[in-house]
Amino acid sequence: MPPTATPPLHRRRSTYLIGAVALLLTTTSVIMNTASPSAYGAATSAPAVAAGVAPPDDWWGDTGSIPPAKNVLTVKVLNKTNGQYPDDQVYWTFNNETHSIAEQPYVDMPANSAGRMYFHLGSPDSKYQDFIEFTVGDDVFNGNTTRVDAFGLKLAMRLHAGDGYDVQVGEDYETFQESRDATWQKFADAMPTEFKSLTEVEKPYRILAPGSVPDFRAGGQYANYMSDYAQKVGVNAPTSDIFGCAGTLAGDPGMCSALNRHVAELPQDAWSKPENYYKDAPANYYAKFWHDHSINNLAYGFPYDDYAGQSSFVSHGDPQWLEVAVGW
Numbered sequence: 180m181p182p183t184a185t186p187p188l189h190r191r192r193s194t195y196l197i198g199a200v201a202l203l204l205t206t207t208s209v210i211m212n213t214a215s216p217s218a219y220g221a222a223t224s225a226p227a228v229a230a231g232v233a234p235p236d237d238w239w240g241d242t243g244s245i246p247p248a249k250n251v252l253t254v255k256v257l258n259k260t261n262g263q264y265p266d267d268q269v270y271w272t273f274n275n276e277t278h279s280i281a282e283q284p285y286v287d288m289p290a291n292s293a294g295r296m297y298f299h300l301g302s303p304d305s306k307y308q309d310f311i312e313f314t315v316g317d318d319v320f321n322g323n324t325t326r327v328d329a330f331g332l333k334l335a336m337r338l339h340a341g342d343g344y345d346v347q348v349g350e351d352y353e354t355f356q357e358s359r360d361a362t363w364q365k366f367a368d369a370m371p372t373e374f375k376s377l378t379e380v381e382k383p384y385r386i387l388a389p390g391s392v393p394d395f396r397a398g399g400q401y402a403n404y405m406s407d408y409a410q411k412v413g414v415n416a417p418t419s420d421i422f423g424c425a426g427t428l429a430g431d432p433g434m435c436s437a438l439n440r441h442v443a444e445l446p447q448d449a450w451s452k453p454e455n456y457y458k459d460a461p462a463n464y465y466a467k468f469w470h471d472h473s474i475n476n477l478a479y480g481f482p483y484d485d486y487a488g489q490s491s492f493v494s495h496g497d498p499q500w501l502e503v504a505v506g507w
Contacts, residue, residue: 233474234352234504239337245500250289251315252498254296256280259333259355260507264300269505272297288501291315298332298505306384309334311503320498323491324349325479326469329385333362333506335474341497347474348491354472355506362472369468373401377465388481389465390422405438408461412443422463424482432483439463439481451487 238259245253258269258280267281273296274289286296293314300307309331313322324334335349354362366386367378376394380387394401396419405418414434420426424435437443437450441462449455453476457467466480470489477491484490 228351228353228356230351230353230472231474231476232352233347234335234355238352239502239504242339242500242502245502246285248287248500250287251317252288252320253500254286254288255500255502256284256286256298257502257504259335259504260300261356261358263359263507268301270299270303270305271503272299272303277303288315290317296503298334298503300332300505300507307332308384309505311336318498319494319496320501321492321494322501323479323493325491326466327388327479327482327484328391329381329387330366330469331385333359333504335504335506336491336493337502337504338493338495339499339501340495341499344495346493346495348477348493349474349504350469350506351472351474355504359507365472366468369471370464371460373404373461374464386465388422389463390419390425390481395419395422405461408441409438409443412438414438414443422481432486436481436483436486436489439466439484453487453489 240257245255247253256269256271258264258266260269265281266284267279269280270277271280271286273286273294274291291314293312295310295312297308297310299305311322311324311334313320315321320338322336324336333350333355335347335355337345337347339345357365363378363383363386367375370377373394374389376392377389378386380392389395393399395404396402397417402418405421406416409416409421412434414421414428416427420428421435421438424432428435428438433447433450434443437445439462440450440456441459442450442455445455457464463481466478466484469478469480470476473491477489478484479490479492485492
């Protein structure tokens with residue numbers, strides 16, 4: 180997201196309540212927080228799984244031991260770095276507090292407006308960092324993982340509510356099982372020529388969203404990558420504004436999402452059908468990658484990716500706990 184843009188939770192003109200996502204169980208070894216290497220989130224030998232599949236239930240650990248919240252809900256941070264970082268080098272920051280999960284894995288989350296929780300690996304100010312965002316009411320959680328700005332760390336969330344609602348969003352199980360180098364290379368291999376610089380500008384810390392790289396901004400070699408397509412459907416906007424849903428598209432989630440997904444030339448009732456998305460260029464192939472490698476193919480790849488319910492946004496009343504898995 181360009182620096183002047185606001186987070187998706189601020190930008191949303193309407194929200195889409197994502198229904199309960201079925202947990203797709205696969206056979207794997209249990210990964211527990213013990214004094215063995217698995218205390219560092221180490222992955223044991225596991226069978227291959229398809230893209231888009233959620234982690235198995237036991238991957239999330241002993242949810243029954245999560246302490247009840249005194250405020251709205253309890254947040255538990257999990258080390259899923261596959262042995263790359265011990266618990267005392269996995270940090271979270273919220274509400275002006277920073278702790279490693281070795282000293283404090285839980286946060287008793289109060290009601291708050293447009294909050295963020297940041298995660299760092301190695302040190303509290305490490306450049307290996309990422310975040311989730313949320314708005315928490317007196318008895319409701321609204322939040323999401325996001326790739327709107329960039330990919331920094333693998334993240335997944337599991338929200339559980341008092342009525343049994345239980346949903347997972349974020350990077351899929353396959354992505355968490357592989358190394359950072361493997362994910363980085365998989366992304367690079369999936370990109371067309373125009374998107375190759377996304378992995379280079381802030382390597383090795385972040386893969387940037389296309390609206391933030393010079394190639395797609397004014398004066399860049401691909402500054403007209405999306406704008407020529409947009410003009411064919413009557414939209415005059417620079418490529419960076421299309422990727423960032425900014426400028427004239429800031430108040431038009433339907434058209435902005437249709438342009439990013441390359442369905443703007445189709446009848447409007449086809450804009451809400453995922454089977455039509457990303458079939459032709461130009462398109463936001465950065466966003467496509469994160470959809471392809473996220474649980475149930477839901478991801479926030481650009482600011483209005485919640486149009487037609489395609490984002491990783493979750494919302495439910497009477498929340499009990501939220502687990503956040505931090506991967507490498």
